[in-house]
Amino acid sequence: MNFSKFGQKFTQPTGISQLMDDLGDALKSDQPINMLGGGNPARIDAVNEVFLETYRALGNDDANNTNELNSTALTSIGNYSNPQGDAAFIDALVGFFNRHYDWNLSADNVALTNGSQNAFFYLFNLFGGAFNDVNNETVDKSILLPLAPEYIGYSDVHVEGQHFAAVLPHIDTVTHDGEEGFFKYRVDFEALENLPALIEGRIGAICCSRPTNPTGNVLTDEEMSRLSDIAKRYDVPLIIDNAYGMPFPNIIYSDAHLTWDDNTILCFSLSKIGLPGVRTGIIVAAPEVIAAVSALNAVVNLSPTRFGAAIATPLLQDDRIKQLSDNEIKPFYQQQATTAVRLLKEAMGDYPMMIHKPEGAIFLWLWFKDLQITTDELYEILKKKGTLIVPSQHFFPGVDVTQYPHAHECIRMSIAADEQTLIDGIKVIGEVVRALYNGK
Structure with a gap:
């Protein structure tokens, strides 16, 4: 074959x-x-008890509890959403993020994907690969990883070739809970800002996971602020993978804060809260990015899956997902x-x-x-x-x-x-x- x-x-x-x-x-x-x-x-x-309780409620949520065939569960699995994703879940996400972070989002700032791996396939191909420059000549642009090692799943998502530039870390010896035998990776900003690909305009986006998969490292607020400033200076987006981060599942033990602006692309997932099988990824970004992701969804998936959205919507509305x-x-x-x-x-x-x-x-x-x-x-x-x-x-x-x-x-x-x-x-x-x- x-x-x-x-x-x-x-x-x-x-x-x-x-x-x-x-x-x-x-x-x-x-x-x-x-x-x-x-x-x-x-x-x-x-956690599983709450998921099971919510799942059961989806089949018994009509007003008089007389017609389970009209339940939210069957409505979700029996109908496509539009390519952007389940509208009720997107509205719940907008309300949740605005309530907790005051980001002033609208539905135009959120799209769903079939898991965050699906999201990174889209984003890395949107911002990495062949571009036409102002002279209509082809320029190959890479995704800049400011702190390697990084997530294993990024490596092979480009449709053609691999388009990555990475910066090796400073390695500091540190203590943990008063004990020796630990180290911590830190961004080498001198090497990053002198990277030829960045200076020469051959970077399409900057991306980091926080906390980092595989290491459990959490980039500090200062490191994140510097990365954001560099991304804006070179007119490229900063993509942040929050699969393990704030506000859900919030597996972060250090002092860290989550910020967003229209040059930042935040990626979330329902997987690590305990729902990997529902394959639900979330992208928060500027409207033009959301429109591009929605267009890709239409071609690749028709529409994102709705089952995870149905379970998570009530958990966002009453903040149980954060609790x-x-x-x-x-x-x-x-x-x-x-x-x-x-x-x-x-x-x-x-x-x-x-x-x-x-x-x-x-x-x-x-x-x-x-x-x-x-x-x-x-x-x-x-x-x-x-x-x-x-x-x-x-x-x-x-x-x-x-x-x-x-x-x-x-x-x-x-x-x-x-x-x-x-x-x-x-x-x-x-x-x-x-x-x-x-x-x-």
Whole structure:
């Protein structure tokens, strides 16, 4: 079977396809798997109870409770929305953001997508790739990632080629909860502002995740303000991936604030509040961006899915989504991070291991400096022992990792699993890594 260049690009092995294949294989395996590698959120009972209650109410919400065939649930799954997305959900989002942030949004500032991965496929192809300049000559523009490592799912979304420029971080040694053994990535603004692609007009947008997937790093308010100023200076949008951030699921432990203006594109998701299967992404942006996303939706999807919108709309209207995020989801992951850090320190003892300071998201980022093998090879060893993690080299789009040893020395480990899985998985990681450092 012969595929086009488009087909060849999207059927070749990629980091994200490996991640999702391993996640799927683990879920259907008849052997016990320590699932520390996927991005699936935890199942939190108090949160799931609210989702189930809301789901049930969708089928019984007509005025006299006499005709379930006219319920919101059936209306949602039985009709298309327009390409921008479910109108009631968009109105609820506008009300929620204006109520909490006073952004003065209208429905023209919001579009829905089938998950945030779908949103980044649109945005990175809108702002990265071939452009016509003022002389009608072709200019290739890239998406600038100001702090690599970044999300594995960004790497392969461009329709043709890869269009990324990335800046490697400053690495600072820090303490966490009064303990040593931690580090933190910070934006190297000197390298960023001297990047030839930026100076020469070959950047189409700047993008960062906050908190960062894979590291759990939270860019400071000062770093975000500087990035916003740079984006405006070069007349490109600043795209912020809030999949784990404010205001839902709000898995952020540091002091951080969320801002928006018409040069900022904010991306949200219902996945990490516990609804990954409903595939609902949210974009908040200037009207011209929303119009472009809606046009893409019409071609690619006809319209976004409505089921997630139906569940989330009442949760936005009465602020339960924020209450769940603040009171259940964030504290759960903060405790998971504390537990995982303790287990890792016990498993590794005095062996070389640094942990990126846990500031948010649902992962820990571990650095095994000068390990005798790459973490790609470590991944294969751990998989054979029933423990899944994600190796680091796939998180550096725009970087020549052959020239950057640090990109082969880290792993991403999920903390969303139950405590026994954390115990069992970290025990395996400790045994294997200690043996490698011992030359065995």
